[in-house]
Amino acid sequence: DTLADVKARGELNCGVNTGLVGFAAPDANGNWTGFDVDVCKAVAAAVLGDPAKVKYVPTTGQTRFTALASGEVDVLARNSTWTFSRDTDLKLDFAGVNYYDGQGFMVSKDLGVTSAKELDGATVCIQTGTTTELNLADYFKANNMTYTPVNIDSNAEGEQQYMAGACDAYTTDASGLAATRAAFADPENHIILPEIISKEPLGPAVRHGDSNWGDIVRWTLYALIAAEEYGITSKNIEELAKSSQNPEVQRLLGTTDDLGAMIGLDKEWARRAIAASGNYGEIFAANIGEQTPIGLARGLNAQWTQGGLMYAMPFR
Amino acid sequence: MSEAITRKIDRSQMQVSDEVAISITNMNKWYGTFHVLRDINLTVHQGERIVIAGPSGSGKSTLIRCINRLEEHQAGQIIVDGVELTSDIKNIDKVRSEVGMVFQHFNLFPHLTVLENCTLAPIWVRKVPKKQAEATAMHFLEKVKIPEQANKYPGQLSGGQQQRVAIARSLCMQPRIMLFDEPTSALDPEMIKEVLDTMIELAEEGMTMLCVTHEMGFAQAVANRVIFMDQGQIVEQNNPHDFFNNPKSERTKLFLSQILGH
Amino acid sequence: MSEAITRKIDRSQMQVSDEVAISITNMNKWYGTFHVLRDINLTVHQGERIVIAGPSGSGKSTLIRCINRLEEHQAGQIIVDGVELTSDIKNIDKVRSEVGMVFQHFNLFPHLTVLENCTLAPIWVRKVPKKQAEATAMHFLEKVKIPEQANKYPGQLSGGQQQRVAIARSLCMQPRIMLFDEPTSALDPEMIKEVLDTMIELAEEGMTMLCVTHEMGFAQAVANRVIFMDQGQIVEQNNPHDFFNNPKSERTKLFLSQILGH
Amino acid sequence: MSELHAETVPFVRETMLPPAPPPTQEAGAVRWLRTNLFSGPVNSALTILGLLIVWFLVNHFWNWFAHSVWNAGSLSECRQIIIDRWGEGSTGACWAVVRERWMQFTFGFYPSGLYWRPTMAFGLLFVALAPVLFSESRKIRRIVLLTAAVLTLSAMAVLGAPTHWFIFAAVIFIGATVIAEQNPGRLLIFSLLFPFLGVWWLWGGSLWGPIMALVGPVLGWVAYRLLGRFSPILAGIGMILVPLLWWIFLAGDAARDAENLASLAIPAVASDRFGGFLLSITIGLSGIALSLPLGIVLALARRSDMFLVKTLAVMFIEFIRGVPLIALLFVASLLLNYFMPPGTNFDIILRVIIMVTVFAAAYMAEVIRGGLAALPKGQYEAADALGLDYWKAQRLIILPQALKISIPGIVSTFIGMFKDTTLVTFVGLYDPLKSMSDAVRASTDWKGIYWEPYIFVGLIFFIICFGMSRYSMYLERRLQREHR
Amino acid sequence: MSDTAIPAQTPFRLSMLIYDRRYRSLTFQVIVFILVMAFGWWLISNTIENLRVLGKDFNFGFLFQRAGYDIPQPPIPYTSDDTHLRAAVVGVLNTLIVTVLGCIAATVLGVIVGVARLSNNWLFARLMTIYVEAFRNVPLLLWILVVFSVFREVLPPPNAFRGENATASMIFFDNVALTNRYTAIPTLGMTNDPGSLDLGWRITISWATIAFAVALIGGWLVHRAIANWAQKTQDQTGSRPTTWWMSLAVMTVPSLLLIWYFGLHLIPPEMKGFNFVGGLNISNGLVALWLALTLYTAAFIAEIVRAGILAISKGQSEASFALGISPRRTMSLVVLPQALRVIIPPLISQYLNLMKNSSLAIAVGFMDLKGTLGGTTLNQTGRELESILLMMGIYLILSLIISAGMNYFNSRVKLKER
Numbered sequence A: 001d002t003l004a005d006v007k008a009r010g011e012l013n014c015g016v017n018t019g020l021v022g023f024a025a026p027d028a029n030g031n032w033t034g035f036d037v038d039v040c041k042a043v044a045a046a047v048l049g050d051p052a053k054v055k056y057v058p059t060t061g062q063t064r065f066t067a068l069a070s071g072e073v074d075v076l077a078r079n080s081t082w083t084f085s086r087d088t089d090l091k092l093d094f095a096g097v098n099y100y101d102g103q104g105f106m107v108s109k110d111l112g113v114t115s116a117k118e119l120d121g122a123t124v125c126i127q128t129g130t131t132t133e134l135n136l137a138d139y140f141k142a143n144n145m146t147y148t149p150v151n152i153d154s155n156a157e158g159e160q161q162y163m164a165g166a167c168d169a170y171t172t173d174a175s176g177l178a179a180t181r182a183a184f185a186d187p188e189n190h191i192i193l194p195e196i197i198s199k200e201p202l203g204p205a206v207r208h209g210d211s212n213w214g215d216i217v218r219w220t221l222y223a224l225i226a227a228e229e230y231g232i233t234s235k236n237i238e239e240l241a242k243s244s245q246n247p248e249v250q251r252l253l254g255t256t257d258d259l260g261a262m263i264g265l266d267k268e269w270a271r272r273a274i275a276a277s278g279n280y281g282e283i284f285a286a287n288i289g290e291q292t293p294i295g296l297a298r299g300l301n302a303q304w305t306q307g308g309l310m311y312a313m314p315f316r
Numbered sequence B, C: 001m002s003e004a005i006t007r008k009i010d011r012s013q014m015q016v017s018d019e020v021a022i023s024i025t026n027m028n029k030w031y032g033t034f035h036v037l038r039d040i041n042l043t044v045h046q047g048e049r050i051v052i053a054g055p056s057g058s059g060k061s062t063l064i065r066c067i068n069r070l071e072e073h074q075a076g077q078i079i080v081d082g083v084e085l086t087s088d089i090k091n092i093d094k095v096r097s098e099v100g101m102v103f104q105h106f107n108l109f110p111h112l113t114v115l116e117n118c119t120l121a122p123i124w125v126r127k128v129p130k131k132q133a134e135a136t137a138m139h140f141l142e143k144v145k146i147p148e149q150a151n152k153y154p155g156q157l158s159g160g161q162q163q164r165v166a167i168a169r170s171l172c173m174q175p176r177i178m179l180f181d182e183p184t185s186a187l188d189p190e191m192i193k194e195v196l197d198t199m200i201e202l203a204e205e206g207m208t209m210l211c212v213t214h215e216m217g218f219a220q221a222v223a224n225r226v227i228f229m230d231q232g233q234i235v236e237q238n239n240p241h242d243f244f245n246n247p248k249s250e251r252t253k254l255f256l257s258q259i260l261g262h
Numbered sequence D: 001m002s003e004l005h006a007e008t009v010p011f012v013r014e015t016m017l018p019p020a021p022p023p024t025q026e027a028g029a030v031r032w033l034r035t036n037l038f039s040g041p042v043n044s045a046l047t048i049l050g051l052l053i054v055w056f057l058v059n060h061f062w063n064w065f066a067h068s069v070w071n072a073g074s075l076s077e078c079r080q081i082i083i084d085r086w087g088e089g090s091t092g093a094c095w096a097v098v099r100e101r102w103m104q105f106t107f108g109f110y111p112s113g114l115y116w117r118p119t120m121a122f123g124l125l126f127v128a129l130a131p132v133l134f135s136e137s138r139k140i141r142r143i144v145l146l147t148a149a150v151l152t153l154s155a156m157a158v159l160g161a162p163t164h165w166f167i168f169a170a171v172i173f174i175g176a177t178v179i180a181e182q183n184p185g186r187l188l189i190f191s192l193l194f195p196f197l198g199v200w201w202l203w204g205g206s207l208w209g210p211i212m213a214l215v216g217p218v219l220g221w222v223a224y225r226l227l228g229r230f231s232p233i234l235a236g237i238g239m240i241l242v243p244l245l246w247w248i249f250l251a252g253d254a255a256r257d258a259e260n261l262a263s264l265a266i267p268a269v270a271s272d273r274f275g276g277f278l279l280s281i282t283i284g285l286s287g288i289a290l291s292l293p294l295g296i297v298l299a300l301a302r303r304s305d306m307f308l309v310k311t312l313a314v315m316f317i318e319f320i321r322g323v324p325l326i327a328l329l330f331v332a333s334l335l336l337n338y339f340m341p342p343g344t345n346f347d348i349i350l351r352v353i354i355m356v357t358v359f360a361a362a363y364m365a366e367v368i369r370g371g372l373a374a375l376p377k378g379q380y381e382a383a384d385a386l387g388l389d390y391w392k393a394q395r396l397i398i399l400p401q402a403l404k405i406s407i408p409g410i411v412s413t414f415i416g417m418f419k420d421t422t423l424v425t426f427v428g429l430y431d432p433l434k435s436m437s438d439a440v441r442a443s444t445d446w447k448g449i450y451w452e453p454y455i456f457v458g459l460i461f462f463i464i465c466f467g468m469s470r471y472s473m474y475l476e477r478r479l480q481r482e483h484r
Numbered sequence E: 001m002s003d004t005a006i007p008a009q010t011p012f013r014l015s016m017l018i019y020d021r022r023y024r025s026l027t028f029q030v031i032v033f034i035l036v037m038a039f040g041w042w043l044i045s046n047t048i049e050n051l052r053v054l055g056k057d058f059n060f061g062f063l064f065q066r067a068g069y070d071i072p073q074p075p076i077p078y079t080s081d082d083t084h085l086r087a088a089v090v091g092v093l094n095t096l097i098v099t100v101l102g103c104i105a106a107t108v109l110g111v112i113v114g115v116a117r118l119s120n121n122w123l124f125a126r127l128m129t130i131y132v133e134a135f136r137n138v139p140l141l142l143w144i145l146v147v148f149s150v151f152r153e154v155l156p157p158p159n160a161f162r163g164e165n166a167t168a169s170m171i172f173f174d175n176v177a178l179t180n181r182y183t184a185i186p187t188l189g190m191t192n193d194p195g196s197l198d199l200g201w202r203i204t205i206s207w208a209t210i211a212f213a214v215a216l217i218g219g220w221l222v223h224r225a226i227a228n229w230a231q232k233t234q235d236q237t238g239s240r241p242t243t244w245w246m247s248l249a250v251m252t253v254p255s256l257l258l259i260w261y262f263g264l265h266l267i268p269p270e271m272k273g274f275n276f277v278g279g280l281n282i283s284n285g286l287v288a289l290w291l292a293l294t295l296y297t298a299a300f301i302a303e304i305v306r307a308g309i310l311a312i313s314k315g316q317s318e319a320s321f322a323l324g325i326s327p328r329r330t331m332s333l334v335v336l337p338q339a340l341r342v343i344i345p346p347l348i349s350q351y352l353n354l355m356k357n358s359s360l361a362i363a364v365g366f367m368d369l370k371g372t373l374g375g376t377t378l379n380q381t382g383r384e385l386e387s388i389l390l391m392m393g394i395y396l397i398l399s400l401i402i403s404a405g406m407n408y409f410n411s412r413v414k415l416k417e418r
């Protein structure tokens, strides 16, 4: 029983990327920040009452699922794509989607390429151990094109490779491309091609077979999304908890019904989760939003009310 | 016998008791299929000094090494000081702590000082307190006339000194029987005398000794009995006088002519 | 002189021709700034047997090694068999194939059999057919009395046998001059005799020999001349009888007293 | 005619010649050049080739090194400074990243307030090593201890160590130096305690944990003593079983209770904070300390005349030596959890240390086997003849000598292992070389900095490994002298 | 005299299990065996239990599923539609390629450097020492990254070769292009293609290749025969006939004829689109890995060679000189045959190390065994237990083969001792 384990341990083990700016990266003092990290913090706040009680376990593309399966981490918040085989054969349960992504290509402007369809014969840099590798193979095959893959072990190495012109195109999730491009000395010389060749719903995953723990992570994520929908922010949350008349908000913040009891938590779990680093929108804006160096637009990740896909199931 | 008395040791003074120290009966040993020792029968009494001679490869070393079970025999019986040597570890340990052995190449422990070499076995096998073991060791080092070397390492000593340390080391276990396997053959001529003197002194004190050696002078001086071996068998045994002056077997004669002529 | 004739070799039988085998004039050698050989003058005639003695470090080995250019000299002249030793490689090769050398530590080739050791140089340097080289080798192995070891490896022989192989190996090149650098000093006493006997036999056949040795018995038995070196200089040279019985220089006297007293 | 020459040649030198200086060609710089650089056509060609290589290297890298910047806050600032100083288009090294992040390269994510703790542990390590490695030469012992003391204490002062710990370290250093003057063997106690103390200083927490762990061997010894009266076999079993039982069932609780009674805790630091050279050295040292005993056991087993024991040892050693370390690291990170009882989950650093230990132990076993084989058979026989049993003979006679002979091999195994600790990057640990450099590059300030971190880390590795290899060569030479 | 006396059996007592030497070792072995078995059983039962809890099974069926990923430059035909098994085989072949190339180059370089360190040229010996120490004391991973990065940063990208005013140009008469992705070299074309032999499993070998192999092997055999004849002549007459031109002829003439017959010609790589096409593009991952492994291992081999030569005492060459044997012959007849015996055992371990170190290919994206079976396959299928066990098994087998081969060689040249 993961919940009991986590509570007994007093610490949430959260699997994260070894270093992907904006999503999860340690700073010079080893403090982790990022979009995925904030999910960990929210879960820790909900379950343990303290967003700081997280042990971040850096995982590589190769070790992440095993770390989860073997119980080394309680939740894997590491930009992992939700796919059929992972959900079934790998015995994971995805708790939801915190970022809708898709694989794209970045090329240098002076290559004169405007569409991925023109990449026949190109050399493409990819990170090993990701779904990208499979998508890439499928895409070129489907379009009857050839390419030379350059398999790179880490993101940093891949960027270096691309910048030196050792590959014509760099492919990874569009969010990653944007982050990478943003960090270049000359972002204007690189373009991200319009084709998005795959669906990459990224979300936190838990071990298969512990539904209650899965529920906790899933609904913590929904709480963050719902909070944005209802305008609950980390600043106004205390006030709203007292004053809000919206029954959904009241239920969410534990002012009325005790939803927390149904998943083995206390009444105020969601309030703490949101307070940890804000609602989904705040987290997005703080880590990868347009104001950050990464500068991602909300796009698909906007609330459903704004034409996006972020849609929290009702708290009822 | 009487003619030998004029030699260095007065043999009549030395007590050879009736008590049996080593008794070997019908002992046989093989290395693989090679029959090294054949039907050895030998009784050694307390206080006897026996010299074993014979051509190279005749099994002298093997015989000696069987007596403290550095080699295992496969048939027959070896009883040392009343204890039969079988594969029983307790018996082996008992025998080994009663029997001292001095090797051709000294085999001192180079990482220990002379004193530590001498006290090691008493401390760890006999469980003697360190102080006491050191006192004993100094006593025996004095006996072999190198007390001043006690704190040196073996590598710093000459061959003769090393061999004397080896003798002292064996004596520190206060064995009832001493075995010597060509103790002087790795030494330079000048040093041989030092070691032989030490051995003669030991002999004078009545130690039971079995000594493989080619020093025939030594044999004549101290041995009660000389045993001649060839091809794994005891060919002849006799008192030194008769052995040297009146060998009976042809082989012995041949051997003696080579050794003494050399 | 006449007293020495009764020794093992009858010197009058041995022909020392007038032909000059080695002539060294005003030769000097330095190791770095260390002056090892100083103004060496030496003429050796065909058939002469010269023994070189002297304290350790006096330059005996260096002198011998200069003669077949294992060391380079820096001043003066060395003429071997009519060929002057310069840096000219052809001359060096010519000299080396005329001069045999036997080392203190034998320096046999351990990866080759005794026979191969002996045939290697004739085959590759003299271009002798293998069969013939082997026949010659067997002849010389017989001469040093170990033909039966021909197919063993050096590692399987005793020291004395190894040194005899080394001599045979040199002889197989049928050199006109043999150099020996302390050929017996690495051997056990029993084996020294074997090797000296071989050398005496060689001497009897009239081989020109230069031999660094401390075996004074050998010197007295075979040498025409004994050279005493000290501090890189030839201090005294004389026929063996006078050298041993009537040394002139103080140093020689001192040296002889040490050597012979030892 | 035969006596002719002998008669004519008698010669006596009356005055000895003084040594003369060698001919001018044979001395001084000319000679040196002639013999060392231009002694023949081939040699001259080689010299020219060598000069070309040197010129090529200098020509290509000199500018870059010469244009070094040490003070800057980010890579772009660095580049700006270089352009300002040396003009448009010039390139240069930006060592500012090392200056700014070298603590991170050294300590990883260790809490900065506690940097003094690993520093102290590392400094005191030399005290622990003194009786093992530097025991022979008093001069070296003095130099090593005093240098370690001065460096450690000043580093601790700079890093803001609490006064009482500072005094503690100072006392140990002074005490050790004094004791080492008389009998370095006595420092062995500290060497034995050091693993426990070191673990405590690095990971923090309660001292009671290490203490209770230490109680295990003590209990084992007691059991051995008590049971030894009945039967040595029983004693042997007891000696192994009692500590095991203690560690598995009681030690944890005992430590907790003791901690509650009297707290001996210092702030705990979790494993995931380890990184950089701290991680490498921790893994390396634990690996060597653990692999040495394991290697000895394996070597003895491999030389045993018991068929089964020997076979098992051979299989184990050959298996480990036949597989890349990186595969074993993946076993540590991916498979070890499969092999443990369900629910156990232990620290990744610990798992990596286990695998590194096993890996090094196989190599160590071969090194020690060589040492054992080099011992003359007479040593075994002499020990037997004195009545020493197998274990006593091994402990008192054989191993001390064999290990001494093997020191060079052991050191080079250690160097190899230390270099291999960089491979932990592939299982998500922050090794100094790749992960740390990547982590530094992941920050927006230093994105795109490439060579400087690598050169810096490589240089540190070089200094440490080269130092160790020189030390082992020195030991080898000295041992050769001794064994003459 | 009894020749085959059978030792008398003493009756068995229980205490003999402990105190009798014969039984004691038996007892001990049985205990060790039981403990090892128990430990093994414990591991296996834990694994089974863990697999059960996770709902996984232990099954190599995944090897026959579609791999779905691409491997650049597979040595045998491979596409993303092939199975994981085939991908693993590609990985093994890649490992072998880099190992074999690395061993050859490292040996050559190592021997040269080892000898150069002994040279009396002060400058050159020092340079070699610096090289050796630098490579021995810095982690291999760093060297791999450095070599890879040097290629990437220093060499021009392929598009620098494009267009009228290209900034980079090809070398060797426009046949080879060094780029920061790959080294483009020409392939061989035939005007008279004899077709190829199908070995099954979609592996084909051109008949031309086979013809050349036969020609070369045949040429080599004839060369051996010539050498034997020369040896025999030398044995008989003492002088060795000059045979190098005959050997050269039999080694080259058949091949030249075949080249003419098949109309063999070079097809130089050509810049087209993004990359060079037409030739063979050897990826920098492979080249960098190979070069780094070579440089690193050669540093160790140099030390081994140096030690081996130094181990042959000066007396050996002096004795040879004194016999009038020339320095060159001394080296080949006296010094090297002996040095070889000292050198070979540590050389074996260096070859093994090189093979194992090649698993660092992961750092440069070269798809060796670790990259395919232990990397992408493992990752895509989630079969870590099976993949890693299989991978370790393969590495183990390769190691055992290398060491068995070299041990055989070693035992043949061992010195005979007394």
Ligand SMILES: Nc1ncnc2c1ncn2[C@@H]1O[C@H](COP(=O)(O)OP(=O)(O)OP(=O)(O)O)[C@@H](O)[C@H]1O
Residues within 6 Å of the ligand: B031, B034, B036, B054, B055, B056, B057, B058, B059, B060, B061, B062, B063
């Ligand atoms: N471990 C062994 N295995 C096989 N044969 C052995 C072994 N030890 C000795 N032998 C053989 O047993 C025979 C007797 O050896 P032993 O050492 O007892 O002879 P020795 O009389 O002491 O000779 P030496 O005077 O040369 O010491 C010899 O032929 C020897 O080769």
Ligand SMILES: Nc1ncnc2c1ncn2[C@@H]1O[C@H](COP(=O)(O)OP(=O)(O)OP(=O)(O)O)[C@@H](O)[C@H]1O
Residues within 6 Å of the ligand: C031, C032, C034, C036, C054, C055, C056, C057, C058, C059, C060, C061, C062, C063
């Ligand atoms: N290669 C060398 N370099 C420098 N000095 C050397 C060299 N070889 C020998 N020497 C020195 O030259 C001197 C003469 O050496 P040499 O070997 O000729 O003496 P030796 O008379 O043969 O002595 P020994 O009787 O010990 O063999 C010695 O002082 C020696 O130290």
Ligand SMILES: [Mg+2]
Residues within 6 Å of the ligand: B060, B061, B062, B182
């Ligand atoms: Mg013997």
Ligand SMILES: [Mg+2]
Residues within 6 Å of the ligand: C060, C061, C062, C182
């Ligand atoms: Mg000399």
